[in-house]
Amino acid sequence: MNAKRKKLIYNSVTFGIVILAYVLCSSLYGSMSRSLRGQLIPICCWIVMAVSLNLVVGISGELSLGHAGFMSLGAFSGIVVSGWMLNGFQMENEILRLVIAMAAGGLVAGIFGVLIGIPVLRLRGDYLAIVTLAFGEIIRNVMNCVYASVEGKRLVLGFLNPSLPGKLLLNGPNGAVSVGKIATFGAGFILILVTLTVVLNLINSRTGRAIMATRDNRIAAESVGINVTKYKMIAFVTAAVLAGMAGALYGLNYSTLIPGKFKFDQSINVLVFVVLGGIGNTLGSVISATVLTMLPELLREFSDYRMLVYALLLIAMMLITNTPASRAVLNNVKGMFRRRNLHQTVQATQGTGKEKGGRQP
């Protein structure tokens, strides 16, 4: 099978699974438990977080440990803009407000992505990971000091200054209070589709190949005229924008939200989704984000042992997906279903070998 067709099938399967899951969830919505229903929107957000982080970690090959920071920026700017639109401009239309809020979240996160990317992407490997971790924490600490309010049509921002005029939207370490819960599952679904379109189309384009070239061999990429920092930046900022949009949706799904919600363990959580789904594997990120977000809730019945079981499952999944032995087992199982297919592949490769031999007299 040629590489192009493989990619096409992979992309179709990814979109197919997401659309199918959405249709299933919407039609079963009535019969879902309350807690499961409450999880639908967060699951969408974490899927977007995982897929976008995968763009940085899997496709551009840089370990970023501050992804939750961008989610936080998106969440609070989304909440503030939504509150501003409602209180300043009496914009009652919730869908419009949600769209504007998500756009604002993406924009703010993107701007900070550029600002943080400029120093961070000069570093490599472990240094880059540590500095992104630091920036994630800096964002959280700064958010603890930001206050915002609307007075008339005007948005007032304060730093370390809680006494702002008008209606308070953002209250420093107490975060956002009485947020309009305007997030919808449909919006989450659309955001996932947008994210998948952006990421998958990006990967299979000139820009994406340049990004992967910088990952696979930096020196060779430079030697063919690819500006490594620029393409790392494109991946980093694109991921930040998507995380910001996911953050806005996430923030507008709760009536209160504190900056402490986006600690660095959330960044690690998203990284766990990416690693378990298979680094560089978008569909894997989607599935592992879904399963791992639902898992703690599903395990609620064993409440005392919940985290223990969760940890064991994580370790088991990691072993299964990441050791050569288990991969060999998995391949064997796959092979049993595909014996015929496999046989054909072997013949095909032997064929090319002979042809090549034939061409050389």
Place this chain on the structure above:
Amino acid sequence: MSETIRRRNADTKMVPVPSRSIIPERDLGKMPVLECQHLGIDFGGLTAVEDFNLVVGKTEIAGLIGPNGAGKTTVFNLLTKVYEPTRGSVMINGIDMHGMDTVAASRHGIARTFQNIRLFSNMSVEDNVRIGLHNQVRYGMPSGILRLPAYWKKEREQHEKAMELLSIFGMQDMGDMQAGSLPYGAQRRLEIVRALATNPSLLLLDEPAAGMNPHETQELMDNIIKIRDQFQIAVMLIEHDMNLVMGICEGICVLNYGKIIAKGTAEEIQRNPIVVEAYLGKQKDVGEKEGTEA
């Protein structure tokens, strides 16, 4: 084929140019592709290259030879701006390369292969060449994400160009294979194709025949000449295989301990007692030993 190559080589008249270099007569009226003047670099206390002066003609096939550790790869790294020279200057097509980086060197027409192969080994053969075409067949990120008409048009153009370039080495049917899974010789050829994809005016080949059998080497020699004739570019190569160097290089430059010890045509180099002393005699033994081992 080998005979025709030798004859072609013998036909080339080399003419002296300023800075004591020589270029083929046919390149005389034209801007030389490369001009190095007093080029040098130190690594800490070690002077790896010193007072390197060289002019390469517009369509010349030039050889850079010398024992291991002589500084040959370092010269390539200086030309491609992996390192900034400590002293001296480089001109590419008459443009001073001072302050350029690797990306700028590529845009100004220098392309290279690596002594230790540097392919994008997890990607397909075709994608490797497409990455080489990065600055030749362009479209923006929005076109790629939104799949605008520019995307389809330029992707097809990339595919066609990639196949055309691969066919130089008869590799057009390997487009879907993983680059890292190719045999060694094919990986070296793919690196040359990827370098050619950047539309260079000077192609630097760092030991292109290393690891190839005599038959593959012979084919490579034919192909290097074919590439030069078809694209009208200059080729500069580092090579230990003296058959290849003496067979196709018009001007040869011998490096020892970072300094040029001789410059000239194949005949002149072969006759030069200093070269024979410092390099050829010794290296021939090494070559023969390697030959019997293999």
